[in-house]
Amino acid sequence: MLRRFLCTSALKTLTLLRPKPSLNPTSPIQIHSKLKSLRPFSQMADSRRPLIPAVDRAERLELLRALESSLGSVFSSEPLLPNPSPLIIVVSGPSGVGKDALIRKLTETRPGLHFVVTATSREMRPGEVQGKDYFFVSKEEFLGMVERDELLEYALVYGDYKGIPKQQIREYMARGCDVVLRVDIQGAQTLRRIFGQSAVFVFVAAESEVKLVERLIGRKTESREALLVRVATAREEMKHVKNFDYVVVNAEGKLDNAVKLVESIIDAEKAKVRQRNVVV
Numbered sequence: 001m002l003r004r005f006l007c008t009s010a011l012k013t014l015t016l017l018r019p020k021p022s023l024n025p026t027s028p029i030q031i032h033s034k035l036k037s038l039r040p041f042s043q044m045a046d047s048r049r050p051l052i053p054a055v056d057r058a059e060r061l062e063l064l065r066a067l068e069s070s071l072g073s074v075f076s077s078e079p080l081l082p083n084p085s086p087l088i089i090v091v092s093g094p095s096g097v098g099k100d101a102l103i104r105k106l107t108e109t110r111p112g113l114h115f116v117v118t119a120t121s122r123e124m125r126p127g128e129v130q131g132k133d134y135f136f137v138s139k140e141e142f143l144g145m146v147e148r149d150e151l152l153e154y155a156l157v158y159g160d161y162k163g164i165p166k167q168q169i170r171e172y173m174a175r176g177c178d179v180v181l182r183v184d185i186q187g188a189q190t191l192r193r194i195f196g197q198s199a200v201f202v203f204v205a206a207e208s209e210v211k212l213v214e215r216l217i218g219r220k221t222e223s224r225e226a227l228l229v230r231v232a233t234a235r236e237e238m239k240h241v242k243n244f245d246y247v248v249v250n251a252e253g254k255l256d257n258a259v260k261l262v263e264s265i266i267d268a269e270k271a272k273v274r275q276r277n278v279v280v
């Protein structure tokens with residue numbers, strides 16, 4: 001049956017690719033010779049198999065109607081399955097592991113994905129863009145957002161506030177977009193309490209401790225004291241991997257591989273029979 005399908009598909013392709021109008025596409029000799037030229041060498045031996053003649057459009061339609069009539073119902077062209085539910089993907093991991101770099105690339109390669117821009121009271125780093133990397137606000141403005149219950153979660157991270165605006169998530173999910181949230185480990189724990197299993201939690205790790213430290217040093221954004229705090233914290237944070245659904249190693253010079261892995265995770269989640277249904 002499958003082979004029959006493959007044969008008819010090949011013939012269909014040939015009909016579409018018909019090169020000269022003068023050729024009679026139903027002539028078995030011509031089709032046979034064309035098929036032979038299309039087949040890979042490994043399949044050349046199969047060319048002696050009898051060919052099933054091409055079914056033309058009218059015949060196919062007739063057969064389809066006959067099947068409908070036998071079944072007593074019309075074949076629907078509606079999708080057999082609903083669209084997958086929008087996902088919330090929580091990306092977390094130790095400081096300097098490459099969360100920002102990974103998300104930046106991921107949103108470039110996957111247009112249907114929205115990165116929820118976090119509000120923060122920390123200073124803007126060189127190269128960062130207001131509203132793209134973070135919403136940079138003063139401490140007072142941030143506390144105003146907390147009071148108005150505008151944040152899904154917030155935390156004081158290395159002396160600066162960081163929080164996720166609820167409205168952005170609602171807006172993009174209502175449009176059917178998947179959303180990515182970037183949080184530190186503390187934030188991921190809070191979000192797990194809020195979402196339970198209804199969101200996807202991804203832990204980003206470096207391939208080794210020394211590579212993580214080198215990356216943090218290379219970023220040149222922290223003082224020696226601040227580096228010490230981040231590195232010591234990273235050791236503790238690694239213990240939280242077990243609370244995540246997936247772990248992605250972002251190895252030195254292999255950012256693209258890490259991005260591909262996250263894409264595969266999203267694809268697999270979209271193909272799940274039991275979808276995660278999240279409400280914010």
Ligand SMILES: Nc1ncnc2c1ncn2[C@@H]1O[C@H](COP(=O)(O)OP(=O)(O)OP(=O)(O)O)[C@@H](O)[C@H]1O
Nearest residue numbers: 095096097098099100101215219251252253254255
């Ligand atoms: N796979 C990689 N190979 C080499 N360098 C990388 C890789 N991924 C990220 N980096 C670099 O490592 C540094 C830290 O990355 P990034 O700022 O994205 O980390 P982060 O996890 O978002 O940190 P933080 O939580 O402190 O904001 C950056 O200079 C970034 O360009």
